[in-house]
Amino acid sequence: MSSSKRPLSPHLQVYKPQLTSVLSITHRGTGVFLSLGALALTCWLITLAISVELFNDFHQYMLTWYGKLFLTSFIFSLFYHLANGVRHLFWDAGLGLEISTTYKSGYLMVFVSIALTIVTLFLGGVV
Amino acid sequence: MNIKLSSPIRILISSSEPVHHWWAQRLTAVALVPLSLWFIYSLTTMYIANYDTVILWLSDLKNSLLMLFFILTLYYHAALGLQVVIEDYVESVLQRKTLLLIIKITSSLAALCTAIAIFFIYMGY
Numbered sequence: 001m002s003s004s005k006r007p008l009s010p011h012l013q014v015y016k017p018q019l020t021s022v023l024s025i026t027h028r029g030t031g032v033f034l035s036l037g038a039l040a041l042t043c044w045l046i047t048l049a050i051s052v053e054l055f056n057d058f059h060q061y062m063l064t065w066y067g068k069l070f071l072t073s074f075i076f077s078l079f080y081h082l083a084n085g086v087r088h089l090f091w092d093a094g095l096g097l098e099i100s101t102t103y104k105s106g107y108l109m110v111f112v113s114i115a116l117t118i119v120t121l122f123l124g125g126v127v
Numbered sequence: 128m129n130i131k132l133s134s135p136i137r138i139l140i141s142s143s144e145p146v147h148h149w150w151a152q153r154l155t156a157v158a159l160v161p162l163s164l165w166f167i168y169s170l171t172t173m174y175i176a177n178y179d180t181v182i183l184w185l186s187d188l189k190n191s192l193l194m195l196f197f198i199l200t201l202y203y204h205a206a207l208g209l210q211v212v213i214e215d216y217v218e219s220v221l222q223r224k225t226l227l228l229i230i231k232i233t234s235s236l237a238a239l240c241t242a243i244a245i246f247f248i249y250m251g252y
C-alpha cells in the first residue's frame with residue numbers, strides 16, 4: 001500500500017460534530033494558534049532586548065484593536081488549552097472517562113476558560 | 128528478564144520514540160500549568176507597563192528564570208504538539224518530513240533567540 005493511500009486520522013469531514021469532538025479539535029486549533037503566540041512573545045522579548053524605540057513600536061501595535069484581538073485570542077487559547085489539557089491529564093490517569101462525565105467536564109472547561117479570559121482582560125486593562 | 132508486553136513497567140522503561148514523545152508531552156504539560164498561570168498573571172501587570180517597568184521586572188532573577196523556563200517548555204511542548212498534528216493530517220511522506228524538520232529548526236532557533244534576549248535584558252545590555 002503506497003503511503004498516499006493510507007487513511008489519515010481524524011476524519012473530520014465524515015464525522016458528525018458533537019460536543020466532545022468539537023472541543024477536541026478546538027484543543028488542537030488553540031494549540032497551533034498558541035505556537036504563533038509563542039513567536040509573538042519571542043518578538044516582544046527581542047524588541048525589549050534591542051531598543052526602547054522597537055519596544056514602543058511593538059507596544060503600540062498591541063494597543064490597536066487588532067493587537068487586542070490577537071492578545072484576547074491568545075489569552076483565551078491559553079486558558080482553553082490549559083483547562084482542556086488538565087482534562088486530558090485526568091483521562092491519561094484513567095479518571096473521568098464516562099461519557100456523562102466527559103460532557104460535564106467539557107461544559108465546565110469551556111465556562112472556566114471564558115470566565116478566566118474575561119477576568120484577565122479586565123485585570124490587565126485590555127478592555 | 129521476562130516482562131509481559133502489557134506490564135506498566137514495560138511501558139515505563141521503554142525508550143522507543145513514541146513512548147518518549149508521549150511522556151515528554153505530558154511532563155511539559157504538567158510543568159506548563161503553573162508556568163502559564165504565572166505568565167498570564169505577569170501579562171496582566173505588564174500589558175500597560177512602559178519599557179522601564181518591563182526591563183526592571185525582567186532584571187529580577189526570579190522573573191527572568193521563570194520566563195526562560197516558560198519559553199523553553201512552551202517551545203518544546205509546541206514542537207511535540209505540532210508534530211502530532213502534522214503526522215495526523217499530512218499524507219505525503221516527503222512533505223511530512225520537511226514540515227517536521229521546519230518545526231524542529233524553527234522552535235529550536237526561536238527558543239535560542241528568546242533565551243539570548245532574556246539573558247541580555249537581565250544583564251542590562
